[in-house]
Amino acid sequence: MTSMGRTALKIPLTPFDKGRxxxxxxxxxxxxxxxxAGIAILLAGLLLxxxxxxxxxxxxxEQVQQTQALVPSTLPQSAMFIFPHxxxxxxxxGTMSKLASQGVETTLICxxxxxxxxxxxxxxxxxxxxxxxxxxxxxxxILQVDxxxxxxxxxxxxxxxxxxxxxxxxxxxILKYRPSVVVTYDNRIGFxxxxxxxxxxxxxxEVVEENSNxxxxxxxxxxxxxxxxxxxxxxxxxxxxFQQRYPEEPQRGLPAxxxxxxxxAQGAAKRAAMLAHQTQWRIFAELQPLYDVLxxxxxxxxxxxxxxxxxxxxxx
Ligand SMILES: [Zn+2]
Numbered sequence: 001m002t003s004m005g006r007t008a009l010k011i012p013l014t015p016f017d018k019g020r021x022x023x024x025x026x027x028x029x030x031x032x033x034x035x036x037a038g039i040a041i042l043l044a045g046l047l048l049x050x051x052x053x054x055x056x057x058x059x060x061x062e063q064v065q066q067t068q069a070l071v072p073s074t075l076p077q078s079a080m081f082i083f084p085h086x087x088x089x090x091x092x093x094g095t096m097s098k099l100a101s102q103g104v105e106t107t108l109i110c111x112x113x114x115x116x117x118x119x120x121x122x123x124x125x126x127x128x129x130x131x132x133x134x135x136x137x138x139x140x141x142i143l144q145v146d147x148x149x150x151x152x153x154x155x156x157x158x159x160x161x162x163x164x165x166x167x168x169x170x171x172x173x174i175l176k177y178r179p180s181v182v183v184t185y186d187n188r189i190g191f192x193x194x195x196x197x198x199x200x201x202x203x204x205x206e207v208v209e210e211n212s213n214x215x216x217x218x219x220x221x222x223x224x225x226x227x228x229x230x231x232x233x234x235x236x237x238x239x240x241x242f243q244q245r246y247p248e249e250p251q252r253g254l255p256a257x258x259x260x261x262x263x264x265a266q267g268a269a270k271r272a273a274m275l276a277h278q279t280q281w282r283i284f285a286e287l288q289p290l291y292d293v294l295x296x297x298x299x300x301x302x303x304x305x306x307x308x309x310x311x312x313x314x315x316x
Contacts, residue, residue, distance in 0.1 A: 056302045061228040064260045064307060070095060071104050071181045075220055075315070078105040080179035082170065082204050084158060084196040085114040086136035086150070087277045090284070091191065091225045092183055093143055093270040094263025095306050100144035101266075107147040107177045108140055111166070111200060112155040120279035129155075131279055138276040142269055147177055158196040163203060170207045178218040182208060186224035186309065189253050192235070193245030205311055212314045222312040226254045228305070239286050257307035267300025 071079050079099055083089055089096065089108055099106050113129035123131045133150050140148040151169065153161055174182070184204040190197025201224060211217040227235070232254060235242040247253050263270065274284055274291055284291055291299060 052298065052302055056304070059228065059230045059234060059302065060305050061230060061257065061260070061307075064228065064257045064305075066262055066305075067259045068262075069102070070099065070183075070223065070259070070261060070308065072221075072315075075180035076178070076218065077103060078107070078177065078179045078218075079181045079183065080107040080109065080174065080177055080219075082109040082111070082173075082182060082184045082200060084111045084153075084185075084194075084200045085117065085155065086110055086112075086132040086139075087114065087117075087280045087283070088185070088197070089136075089139065089143070090270070090274055090277070092306055093139070093273045094266040094300075095183075095261045096143045096145060097266040097269040097273075098261060098263060100146075105146050105177075105179075106144070107149070107173075107179060108143075108145045109170070109173055110136055110148075110150045111153045111158065112196070113150060113152060114155050116155040118280060118282055120281050122279050128279065132277075135277045135279065139273040142273045142276060149173060156196060158199045163199075166199075167203050167207050170203055171211065174207065174217075174219060180218055181221045181223065182219050183223045183225065183308070186226060186255050186311070188255060189247065191225065191254070192239075192242050193247070208312055208314075212312070220314045221310065223259075223308040224255055224311045226257050226307045226309045228257060228260075228307055231307075235287065238289060241283075241286060255309035255311070258310045259308045260305045261308070262304060263306055264300055264304045267296040267304070270300065271296045 071077055081089055081092060081096060088110070096106055096108070114132040115125075115129035117128065117132065119125055119128055119131075136150060137148065153166065158166065182204060185191050185197040185201040187198060187201040187205050190199070190201060205222060208217075208219045208222050211219075232242075232246070236246060271291065274288070277284070281292070288303070
């Protein structure tokens, strides 16, 4: 370009043009804006972390002893989880996935097909049993469960079944898979007051207790699934189910936890297992709000523990 051409093109800039010109070539205002945006993002990030840590400190109980091994190394490495409904296993999903990663053989027993549960607007009520059994198989595969048994006791009516019949089935399954540790719902409130839950815990407890002197009986420990005091308080604030069914008096509620399992690394698996129970989205949204919205790596920094009460210990 000649000096003539440059002179000819030199048109005075308006104040607006000057500003735009500076922005386009990365002038000071643009840098300042980027800097402010950076600070704002950093502050928002710090605020989010502070909020998560605050919620976590409210929910989790650091006083409860943490364990890396729900099945002690001194016992045969096999654990059985016994629940009445498809999706109940979500309460222990992180632990199941962790045990599988540790090489522990895991067995999941589900006493019913959950045919009385919510359809989530996704299937006809008549086809719910089939749909929920399929969902449970998918969840069990995600959690790397070695053996899954889905039985056909009537959902919501465990109380109407002869107790000896159910206990006999539980005993046979224990002798078939030979777990050293069994995990189930508590026999006091059944997690939040569901009769099927409470009776399942009661029958499992009784089967193990009644066989505790048998030399061939494999179970040494029974754990009840439980929650921290902060989690119960939060559930009473947000969950209509807890509000309707959970007792006011703490001594009638869930047993105090003896152990906590850190499930931070199993967050993705737990979330995927929850999503497998497609028909149950309303229940999860109530008990685990935002589980399907927040990324797993954030969510399981807050919900990073599963709690257990040691109900029976028959170790020598
Ligand atoms: Zn249930």
